[in-house]
Amino acid sequence: MSVSSEIDVLVLGGAGVDTVVYVPELPLPYADSHMVPSIEARAGQTGDFVALGVHALGLRTHHLDLLGADHHGDLVRALHRERGVALTEVPQPAGTKRAVNLVSPDGRRLSLYDSTRGHDGDRLPPETVRALASVSRHVHVCITQPCAHALPVLRGTGATVSTDLHDWDGANAYHERFAYEADVVFLSTAALADPERTMRRIADRGRAGVVVATAGAEGAYQLLDGELTHIPPVAPPAPVVDSNGAGDAFAAGYLFGRLTGEPPARCGLFGAVAGAYACTVPATRADVVSREELLGATSP
Structure with missing residues (x-):
């Protein structure tokens, strides 16, 4: 495989399809059946949204993951093709990852992931990971199982690395x-009993120079050089309809700031604006904030 140009952000993993179901409330009361406004499948899971997000902000983006030779894989391929995001796919015999997202009227989400779409032996080819990472400025690694085995390959490629632990409880060893x-x-702070303690443990035990914990409507917190600061929330530009993809959008906005040389506080502002925008987008659409919208919302 040959790569002809430099990549700003290489995204590993997180490609798949969500079936979005709008429900009257969460938790959903037990009943034999419920009438719902719509049930719609659309391409876009965590890696897809990060890739779309940084691409829309003008960063040269490449996405690498396993995909099945199935209808769901075709949806993912079409999404990348339509948005102009480069995609390298590895065959996935078990089929493309998929999930069902239950979305309540206030935008909260419950995701149900299909555990049959993969097995313990799934791997991203090391030579492919190394070739792409070696010409990338940065690699964002999703926490899917094949990506765990790719982490050692990234060492020595020269690329910096980010990851999103999502709603980690601070205890799960995975x-x-x-x-x-x-x-x-x-x-996310959602499942953390003591967010600051967990953030400091990550910084102390790992190589992270910065740890960012998002806290929904409360904004986010940034740990940098041992100092914990608050990133204020940003008012969404329209009514909140769905929180799906907000964390991915925050990561994309933050990485855009970091890779364009902005100071940490402004990186946090970019993340907050992108995350707030994502909350105004229905889960049935894979829309992300544009560079013009982001810079317009953050201009002095």
């Missing part, structure tokens, strides 16, 4: 290899 191998670590 997440630790990602947390301690990344230069930039994103996570």
